[in-house]
Amino acid sequence: MTIPRVGDHQDKADDVRDMFASIAPRYDLLNRVLSLGVDRGWRRVAAQEALLLRPQRVLDVATGTADFALELKQRSPDSEVTGSDFVPQMLAIGRQKAQARHLDIRLEEGDALQLPYPDGSFDTVTCAFGFRNFSNYQRGLEEFWRVLRPGGRCVILEFPPPAQGLFGSVFRFYFRRILPRIGALVSGNVGAYTYLPESVLAFPEPERLAGMMVATGFRTRYRLLSFGIVAVHVGDRL
Numbered sequence: 343m344t345i346p347r348v349g350d351h352q353d354k355a356d357d358v359r360d361m362f363a364s365i366a367p368r369y370d371l372l373n374r375v376l377s378l379g380v381d382r383g384w385r386r387v388a389a390q391e392a393l394l395l396r397p398q399r400v401l402d403v404a405t406g407t408a409d410f411a412l413e414l415k416q417r418s419p420d421s422e423v424t425g426s427d428f429v430p431q432m433l434a435i436g437r438q439k440a441q442a443r444h445l446d447i448r449l450e451e452g453d454a455l456q457l458p459y460p461d462g463s464f465d466t467v468t469c470a471f472g473f474r475n476f477s478n479y480q481r482g483l484e485e486f487w488r489v490l491r492p493g494g495r496c497v498i499l500e501f502p503p504p505a506q507g508l509f510g511s512v513f514r515f516y517f518r519r520i521l522p523r524i525g526a527l528v529s530g531n532v533g534a535y536t537y538l539p540e541s542v543l544a545f546p547e548p549e550r551l552a553g554m555m556v557a558t559g560f561r562t563r564y565r566l567l568s569f570g571i572v573a574v575h576v577g578d579r580l
Contacts, residue, residue: 359429362406365531366431370407381471384572385413388470388499391576393418395495397465401426403454403486404472408436408447410499414468415445424464426452427472455481462491470499474545483558487579496560496577498551501542505570513571517542548573 362369373381392400392414398421402411405425415423425447427433433449440447452458454469454476467486476482486496504510504517517539525535546554548564552575555562560577567574 361531361533361537362429363431366407366429366435369432369435370409373409380568380571384499384567384574385410385470387567388468388497388574389413389417391574392466392468392495392497393421395465395493397421397495399464400424400466400468401457401459401464401489403427403452403457403467403469403482404475405436405449406432406472408433408439408449410468410470411436411447411449412440412443412445415440415447416443422448424448424450426450426454426457428453455485457485457489459489461488462494463489464494465491466495466497468497468499471501473498473500474541479546479551480554480558483555483560483577486577487558487560490579492579494579496555496575496579498575498577500545500551500573500575501571502548502551502566502573503543503545509569514543548575551575 389410396418400414400421400423402408402414402423402425405411405427406429408425411423411425414421425433425436428451430451433451436449440449454472455478467490473479473482490496504513521539522535525538548566552562552564555575555577559580561580562575562577564573564575566572
């Protein structure tokens, strides 16, 4: 997960980059603990969407420790998978994981709002649990569109704000009260796991994000998983 550096958001991005760098060693463990392991299933669903068109070249933006990039490569060995992030400590862990699993992926430093790739470079662009950290969502979508070839696909896996109702209320309580305490206890960083629920609550609702994707030029659909805890948005470049 990362917040890209751009324009007036430089100071904020630097602070958040430092925060994620500090929790990098415990990041994967906390993902499993805080999601009760369900995050693996969410990634599987998103990977199926991402690989449906049998892409030759795939870019995973805000790849973090490369969980999703590795999932994609595992499922599609013939695809060339590149992961991009601007937190070097996260990428270093991702490289260790790739080596341990004998999976050949490229992990590169990059700004999600200024991707260092030519137009039309990829068949599929993905972003798993990193998009909400972008300082400019529309700019991020425009970059996804730019580096996709015509007919390419964008898949975004993300936490939307909890819906109204009983389940949403319970999840909000967990997100605001329980999760930050567990995260702080395991990682030693209170700010990182206070930031997480704040970033989710401030994120666009699924229908609004879908509208932003349509405005960018994508033909878009989405589905909710685990009673709306996460959403998978699929955008095809026409």
